[in-house]
Amino acid sequence: RRALIGIDKEQRLTIAVTDSLFGGLTWVELQEIFGAGQWQVQTVDLLNLDGGGSAQLYVKGAQLEEHVPGTTEVPVAIGFFQK
Secondary structure, X not given: OEEEEEEEOOOOEEEEEOOHHHOOOOXXXXXXXXXXXXXXXXXXXXXXXXXXXXXXXXXXXOOOEEEEOOXXXXXXXXXOOOX
16 A cells, blocks of 8 residues: 655646555556556656555545545644645
């Protein structure tokens, strides 16, 4: 599992965590996926945040709530909030 954050040429933010369903994607494979726009996301900058059991994601919006839980506790988090 890996957590990453990227930005595209229009300055839009992409935040992602690979789930165990995807298997063990390597950093090189993630760069290829997000650099080629295969998921309609083509980042110009991509940062690997974390990997392994502590990588997780929680998103809550008006029409979406998604949680990809980790297997270990995480003492630090990054939050994004709409003004």
